[in-house]
Amino acid sequence: MDKKISKAVISRMPRYYRYLGALMQNGIERISSKDLSERMNITASQIRQDLNNFGGFGQQGYGYNVAMLHDEIGKILGIDNTQNVIIVGVGNIGHALARFLVPDINGFHLCGLFDANPALKGMEISGIKVQSMDEFAAFTKENQVDIAILTVPHDDAKDVAEEIVANGINAIWNFALIDLNLSKKDVVIENVHLVESLMRLSYNRNNQ
Amino acid sequence: MDKKISKAVISRMPRYYRYLGALMQNGIERISSKDLSERMNITASQIRQDLNNFGGFGQQGYGYNVAMLHDEIGKILGIDNTQNVIIVGVGNIGHALARFLVPDINGFHLCGLFDANPALKGMEISGIKVQSMDEFAAFTKENQVDIAILTVPHDDAKDVAEEIVANGINAIWNFALIDLNLSKKDVVIENVHLVESLMRLSYNRNNQ
DNA sequence: TAGATTGTTAATCGATTAACAATC
DNA sequence: TAGATTGTTAATCGATTAACAATC
Numbered sequence: 001m002d003k004k005i006s007k008a009v010i011s012r013m014p015r016y017y018r019y020l021g022a023l024m025q026n027g028i029e030r031i032s033s034k035d036l037s038e039r040m041n042i043t044a045s046q047i048r049q050d051l052n053n054f055g056g057f058g059q060q061g062y063g064y065n066v067a068m069l070h071d072e073i074g075k076i077l078g079i080d081n082t083q084n085v086i087i088v089g090v091g092n093i094g095h096a097l098a099r100f101l102v103p104d105i106n107g108f109h110l111c112g113l114f115d116a117n118p119a120l121k122g123m124e125i126s127g128i129k130v131q132s133m134d135e136f137a138a139f140t141k142e143n144q145v146d147i148a149i150l151t152v153p154h155d156d157a158k159d160v161a162e163e164i165v166a167n168g169i170n171a172i173w174n175f176a177l178i179d180l181n182l183s184k185k186d187v188v189i190e191n192v193h194l195v196e197s198l199m200r201l202s203y204n205r206n207n208q
Numbered sequence: 209m210d211k212k213i214s215k216a217v218i219s220r221m222p223r224y225y226r227y228l229g230a231l232m233q234n235g236i237e238r239i240s241s242k243d244l245s246e247r248m249n250i251t252a253s254q255i256r257q258d259l260n261n262f263g264g265f266g267q268q269g270y271g272y273n274v275a276m277l278h279d280e281i282g283k284i285l286g287i288d289n290t291q292n293v294i295i296v297g298v299g300n301i302g303h304a305l306a307r308f309l310v311p312d313i314n315g316f317h318l319c320g321l322f323d324a325n326p327a328l329k330g331m332e333i334s335g336i337k338v339q340s341m342d343e344f345a346a347f348t349k350e351n352q353v354d355i356a357i358l359t360v361p362h363d364d365a366k367d368v369a370e371e372i373v374a375n376g377i378n379a380i381w382n383f384a385l386i387d388l389n390l391s392k393k394d395v396v397i398e399n400v401h402l403v404e405s406l407m408r409l410s411y412n413r414n415n416q
Numbered sequence: 417t418a419g420a421t422t423g424t425t426a427a428t429c430g431a432t433t434a435a436c437a438a439t440c
Numbered sequence: 441t442a443g444a445t446t447g448t449t450a451a452t453c454g455a456t457t458a459a460c461a462a463t464c
Contacts, residue, residue, distance in 0.1 A: 010411055014404035045457050060422040061464040077407045078414030096304030171413040173406060188416055190409035196222035198381060199285045201398035203218055205379040206286030208396055253433050268446040269440040
């Protein structure tokens with residue numbers, strides 16, 4: 001990657017991917033930025049600008065080939081190859097995500113569940129047994145783990161996150177309501193702060 | 209509300225609220241924008257600009273009173289009064305959120321669970337019984353419901369959302385991977401598109 | 417070829433940061 | 441009073457939109 005691509009652009013890519021997938025399912029083979037812009041409620045200009053950050057995928061006078069563009073965006077997002085995912089913290093949310101991720105979501109494969117609570121050890125969710133944190137280091141050594149989902153209680157989040165990155169995992173999908181500020185750098189974190197999302201809804205409800 | 213406050217500002221408010229809450233817990237009574245900016249990793253200027261969209265909460269030479277500012281932001285977010293919440297769709301995610309919301313999260317009270325599947329009727333989660341969708345209209349008539357959490361399968365989402373708003377609920381926390389485009393206007397929607405969030409993480413992992 | 421639509425440059429708009437007078 | 445720090449205006453930066461030549 002040469003020039004830095006803005007966060008705003010990146011955050012729109014999954015939505016393009018989703019719409020293109022739906023178009024494919026509807027048997028639509030080509031689409032213009034104008035047509036897509038109307039479906040997505042954004043400007044055609046923005047679509048073309050966004051896509052041209054990654055390359056010229058269209059053709060003048062024709063538009064974009066839906067399947068090809070869908071595929072290209074998949075590659076951009078890195079979901080053309082399966083990434084192995086583990087869940088650390090099998091509480092409510094962790095449990096739900098374990099079921100949510102099986103069968104595999106396009107590009108992601110759940111391969112492990114961990115929890116500090118020994119009472120949960122051996123419990124099976126979606127065909128995967130919960131392991132204790134004692135087994136974590138060995139597991140990550142023997143298995144290629146690309147992404148860790150962090151769904152432990154708030155107070156444990158920082159320590160567990162440090163353990164995750166210490167074992168060589170460099171991507172965390174963080175559901176704990178904390179801003180992880182890890183000692184190890186070059187770790188990517190995506191926060192899903194549900195309470196904050198709910199508060200934004202509250203604001204908009206009370207101020208529409 | 210007079211002048212329109214930008215989405216970017218609003219989306220930062222819950223984070224301020226969270227930091228101020230933590231400061232209170234640590235017994236810190238006042239804070240300057242500079243100090244807070246260092247803790248939050250943003251500029252002091254942004255903090256002052258953001259807050260001044262809503263009023264002058266600080267004092268020159270002193271800074272901000274933590275408890276007072278926390279309280280004010282709570283009011284801004286509309287979480288000073290309890291809002292009644294229901295969950296529609298008691299699958300994995302709905303189930304997890306039901307447990308997540310009890311005991312009450314600051315400002316939100318879970319008061320109902322609904323699912324179209326008759327097999328789930330009467331099942332109790334967090335002390336609340338699941339009701340069938342037949343009972344939905346009557347329930348919303350008898351109870352003040354402020355927010356509906358939409359956690360039904362993708363293909364049902366649009367119809368169920370229409371039913372929600374038809375029964376007078378004007379705020380939806382949407383977990384279905386669909387852009388709700390409802391016939392009724394003045395409905396506020398906050399999307400939590402988990403798959404898209406995970407894809408963003410994937411992108412960042414593959415392009416760091 | 418003529419029409420359609422891209423890729424890309426230029427213009428606009430909005431959000432962030434810097435600066436500083438006001439004031440506690 | 442002097443120092444600190446706000447509220448707010450001005451400057452900068454970045455993102456979105458518009459325009460249009462290139463080209464299929």
